[in-house]
């Protein structure tokens with residue numbers, strides 16, 4: 647099988663949730679010297695895109711989505727060390743979390759990994775983070791930047807109260823926001839310093855904000 651064929655096979659394995667096979671083929675791709683970013687974009691995320699469409703069209707249900715997510719996560723574990731490799735001096739400290747009411751963490755984890763790979767010290771505070779959680783973690787770690795992720799139109803509204811809380815406390819730390827329902831206009835409206843369309847964009851935005 648060529649690397650291209652293996653990448654489409656990997657996408658299929660994510661869709662069908664075969665995590666052990668997905669892990670195996672991911673390792674094979676790495677052994678074939680396939681770039682981890684290509685494995686992520688053209689294999690894992692391609693599969694997840696289809697899962698999302700089928701989920702929306704009621705052709706897939708929560709348990710199937712969860713096994714697909716597990717396949718993605720298991721394969722991510724294989725490529726993560728490569729994305730993080732290289733001795734890079736820390737460019738700054740970043741806290742990242744998914745907002746209150748939202749359990750989606752796959753995209754947030756990818757952003758966290760890419761930021762680590764790009765040289766940031768990343769503190770992942772998990773999912774369902776409310777105003778107090780973000781503020782407590784800020785006080786503990788004093789980061790240079792805070793990242794918030796939201797995947798639901800019903801939870802994206804939980805971003806502004808966090809930013810407002812920091813403003814009310816006169817804390818001037820920049821926020822980057824992202825996630826499927828978020829766009830630049832929304833980010834501007836809620837007073838975020840930056841918006842990341844995807845993980846790569848999030849890193850670029852962080853670089854610009856902290857330059």
Ligand code: B1M
Pocket residue numbers: 691694695697698699701702703708711712715742747748749750751752753754756757792793794795796797798799800822823824825826827841842843844845846848
């Ligand atoms: Co959910 N879900 N889900 N789900 N789920 C979506 C988001 C949905 C679009 C599916 C659909 O209808 N097509 C839909 C939202 C509709 C809407 O609000 N407009 C939806 C729904 C409705 C729900 C439930 C309400 C379903 C239900 O129970 N009836 C429920 C809500 C639970 C809750 O949070 N309270 C729910 C539950 C779940 C699962 C638990 C089953 C599972 C999550 C597992 C997990 O994350 N551990 C799940 C999944 C997997 C999905 C889909 C299929 C995939 C999401 C994903 O991981 N994508 C999703 C459909 C879709 O998006 N295609 C869907 C891959 C990931 C790499 O992309 O997260 O977009 P993404 O991250 C990208 C960018 O957005 C960006 O960079 C990432 C990498 O490029 N990004 C940032 C993300 N965060 C960023 C932060 C940044 C910068 C960039 O700066 C800090």
